[in-house]
Amino acid sequence: MGPDALHHIAVIGGGIAGLAAAYRLQGVVASTPLRITLVEATDRLGGWVRTDRWGDVLVEAGPDSFLATKPAARALAIELGLGAELVGLRPGFESAFIARRGRLEPLPEGFSLMIPTRLRPLLTSGLLSNRGKLRLALDLLLPPRRDDEDESLAAFVRRRLGSEAYEWIAQPLLAGIYASDAEHLSLLATFPQLRELELRHGSLIRGALTQRRSRARSGSGSTFLTLRGGMGTLIEELVRRLHQVDVRLGDAAILLSECRGGYRITLTSGHDLDADAVIIATPAYAAARLLEPLDRELTRLLEGIPYASTATVTLVYRACDVAPVARGRGVVVPVAEGREVTAVTWVANKFEGRAPPDLAPVRVFLGRYGREGILELPDDRLVELAREELRGLFGLRAEPLHAIVHRQARSIPQYLVGHLDRIKEIEARLAVHPGLFLIGAAYRGVGLPDCIAGAERAARSALSAFQLEASGIS
Secondary structure: OOOOOOEEEEEEOOOHHHHHHHHHHHHHOOOOOEEEEEEEOOOOOOOOOOEEEEOOEEEEOOOOOEEOOOHHHHHHHHHOOOHHHEEEOOOOOOOOEEEEOOEEEEOOOOEEOOEEOOHHHHHOOOOOOHHHHHHHHHHHOOOOOOOOOOOEHHHHHHHHHOHHHHHHHHHHHHHHHHOOOOOOEEHHHHOHHHHHHHHHHOOHHHHHHHHHHHHHHHOOOOOEEEEOOOOHHHHHHHHHHOOOOEEEEOOOEEEEEEEOOEEEEEEOOOOEEEEOEEEEOOOHHHHHHHHOOOOHHHHHHHHOOOEEEEEEEEEEEEHHHHOOOOOOOEEEOOHHHOOOEEEEEEHHHHOOOOOOOOEEEEEEEEOOOOOHHHHHOOHHHHHHHHHHHHHHHHOOOOOOOEEEEEEEEEEEEOOEOOHHHHHHHHHHHHOOOOOEEEOOOOOOOOOHHHHHHHHHHHHHHHHHOOOOOOOOOO
8 A cells, every 4th residue: 555556546435335445445455556545524434324322322323224135234244243243123023103194003014115915904904095905906907017117106106006005105114215205206216126026027916925925935034134233333343444545534525637547636635636546435416516627417417316304313211101102113104294203213122232121212203305404403403393293193291311313414315217317327427537436325226235235346346447356346
């Protein structure tokens, strides 16, 4: 990594994607003189992934888990020696609830995503009217749409399952992932597997039944995984392993320009970095500002990816105060309910080891796409708003012992209809600039496994340009 290095690769952005890319790149340093620099504008690494503590209570600032069916995050955790720290969802609290007209209705047993796979729980559910249940069952008879056009998630769910199923089941479940208005979210960019079920099986219900039988035969484990000490453990271990990376904290990249067959990065410190390849791991809007002098069309395309802002309020109660109302893992709240809250998680019911037995942390999610103004409220008002929502939903009037507010400003990219076409255009523009890569949640998946997989692909591509190969990248 010294001055005799043959090549220099710079990574801009120290969130999970940037860290994963830098970690993969350093896999060749032992055998090849390669210099790696990681530039992060803030004073810490990890981005939205962070675990705070209040005494023995774990408090997640960002995501509390990752999808187990996508292998990249789990594989990285195991590689980092954290395999024994992986834990799944806590058994015995499988139920989830949906707020409907002042009541908390359980999501019928057997639902996979938003698709029913068992008849009896659906028939006895109070979530849908009899008319809504019949319309949902019509999915078994409706022919699939055969063209290749994208459509909104809302339009797709209404077409297959009906308006009631969308409003009271699909919309709140989807909002919990994207904090968005599904009227504008791209089906093909967010849930292409739903479109595949329709085309392959002619029906979402038939397809989901087939998948359920397959999972039963394979004995699949928990859908979501976390780390015993919180998701921040993954960041801490990645950072600890970056012993061959020059990490620069608190120094933002403000300009990227071409220079002698490579790139020059201008930093707020006034220093310049010259690199043969650059991996940009910032949000799309930050990448757009950085790239504007280099490629106006690429900037325009990146600026067209909007973001949602949200806030989470974690309230720590005495377990005895929460026990009477803390059923299942939590509640999602449809837009039709007219509330600021989008979801509530009973943290200790979701994962073991989050708090001592006598304490019960409750995570309240506020804000969604189009409601960004909520982040302008002061902390004490957000805490009071969270408590008002808990009183309205559960009648929980106890005084919390502690409150922690986390703001996620412009944190969740919105994959609008046509998003994949935009990504193809972005990739075409990048082809004009060899050695330039964009990674992160804005492009091909918002979850941690997607970000890690994208980072590993970019690292592999950057190294291949120099006829190098990184260990651990499949």
